[in-house]
Amino acid sequence: MSNKPEWLKNPWKQNPWFESVAVAQERARKRLPAPVYGALVAGSERGQTVGDNQAAFAEIGMAPHVAGQQAERSTATRVLGHDVSLPVLISPTGVQAVHPDGEVAVARAAASRSTIMGLSNFASKSVEEVVATGATTFFQMYWTGNRDVVVQRMQRAQDAGAVGLIATLDWSFSMGRDWGSPEIPEKVDLATMVRMAPQVVTKPRWLWEFGRTGQIPDLTAPNLAPPGGEAPTFFGAYYEWMTTPPPSWDDVAWMREQWAQISGGKPFMLKGVCRVDDALMARDIGVDAISVSNHGGNNIDGTPAAIRVLKPICDHVGSDIEVVMDGGIRRGSDVVKAVALGARAVMIGRAYLWGLAANGEQGVGNVLDVLRSGIDSALMGLGVSSIHEVTPEHLLVPEGFHVAAGVPTGGSHVARKPEASQPVAVGG
Template sequence: MPVITTIEDLRLLAKARVPRMFYDYADSGSWTESTYRANEHDFRRIQLRQRVAVNMEGRSLRTQMVGQDVAMPVALAPTGLTGMQHADGEILSARAAESLGVPFTLSTMSICSIEDIAAHTKAPFWFQLYVMRDRDFIERLIDRAKAAQCSALMLTLDLQILGQRHKDLKNGLSAPPKLTVANLLNMATKPRWCLGMLGTKRRQFGNIVGHVKGVTEMSSLSTWTAQQFDPRLNWGDVEWIKKRWGGKLVLKGILDPEDARLAVDSGADALIVSNHGGRQLDGAPSSINALPAIVDAVGSQIEVWMDGGIRSGQDVLKAVALGAKGTLIGRPFLYGLGAMGEQGVRTALQIIQKELDLTMAFCGRTDIRQVDKSILLPGTYPTPELFSV
């Protein structure tokens, strides 16, 4: 086993252990992937101010996200097909998040169901909702999340239609995978993954199969999304969902200050600055570049979080410095999951936690709640003026 010290180490190990179609599903963007690459690249431009001769004892990364105590301002993002990166992947990831004291978010398009996560964890988790044409199904999904005592509902707003992801089309992405010659040959080189999948019954979309009228199996993610994701989604639907849910509501997929103001008007408890990991509108700004303008517009009225491009604890610190009250990570924990299962997710979180703690100390801060843009080198970070129109 190689020595694991970075998220990149986990990515390389996952690439070697996960079948190509599922690795590519996690590690890709739409169209030319320019926004996908910008999410990560734009963090690198931001430089930190090192401070010295500061008492670094008694450091704390603890804070809150929508009133929930968290060990650091990081949560696991909702990611579809997590259980295809590793058998029972959502259960393993939720347990790892619980052990590190950070929230886990279950995707509508997960392999393990809401009930699976509730049965295998003690800490409250969050549920991410996609709005589909079948509103009766959506109502029942919300009710199932209530029954599982989910502590927040995360409504994704930027997937009314599906961005074109070339790798998924070329690989013939499906869950479970189609047994073509090419796929069988590729899976033959991933014995750990195959053994894990043979040992679990969870190989379909657990929140959907058996819960949709007339649907007994789900063989294609792209077919389902093409038929069911609702392009008519609007702010009136947000109001309806908020009323039906009745608890903490987080809106994911905000990139523009005008939409951020509408999110505030909707009564949501938090919003997430996000471009869906560069998987929807290619050519959209990176999340970290969009963050300051949204914080400037609404940061005093609603919790502003961000996701997209975070690959280290330093990235988390930079996002917090620019006003994010929380961050979400998707690919880093998926790499850990694909590489080493539950232990890999714990390792990914521990890497980020250690980098965040040490970098905060080097910048002369001992409490994450006291971090602001004064720890950044002027002229290296994005400002609200970038989004003035």
């Protein structure tokens, strides 16, 4: 054991604990090279949807009680057959080059806080490595490659021990950012390191984290490697996605059926729903859950905040399938608002990535602890003893807040005709 004082072992060490996601974000900003941080916060085009995802939560109020609160409160719930200690799940995100341990650190934190880990098939760590942490892991897939490739990747996830599948389809690859897109190299080699050195050398903490492990940021996607072949680069994965024809509803139904056969009936979630008609179609083809999402503002800019479209969707399908939501969650009170409006749970993305950048596995756990504390505070103030007791009546929602896009015009929903709809706004 080394006798060196801690500050000599790690000269950039600071108090690792942070009290809010906002502090985690600020630490991530200071620690990460500008292109890496820029990739975390970026949204499509003007960033309208990214901003609305967060701003919409601020429009919803709460009216706490002054006495009669419950001394004991529970944040625990059950999502797709799995008990979780809080209604916050890890949303799958692509290559996590903010920390050398990447998705493995995130999975360990999820396991230690008894929640679900979502692993992207664009991840920098393999599904085998992540499942080996003991985390309850849902494997996420885009619709890329041909059907044989899709089946092969499903089978690999099943063989590794994934307990569910997430199909993400809410991505139009909108790249035109008004402020410019951060540079992401295709691979990190000597030439790349020399070229990007001016941006990286000013972030010694980030360099030190990778240097002490002998690693360089890995921009490959091991979960997309063919049997016996090499993993493609991140941009190789993009190319496969861009050259694959978009899926039809028949393709989504086939995907669900294949996963059911391969896995023996493990849960299937469709991520990226923001219209009522799409939610109804998803229900009709037999998905177990949907995530109400706009891909964190990285799909079509101008899409309403996920929290705005949540309740109308839950009102139509929430009694038939489980509904989770992602987009803009930064506080425990945000989680409570989403659950009150019908979500079973929420998924977080940027929030835990900032925690990962700030302090690795402990930083991700810190983010989950911050959210749990905020949930508990909200439950106490509202005078309830469980997350299951919150309802829309606990919220102060302004008139016109909820947005119901794609409500069928002919009365009942007609399967496989989602075009028979029109967007409408409904009061709060």
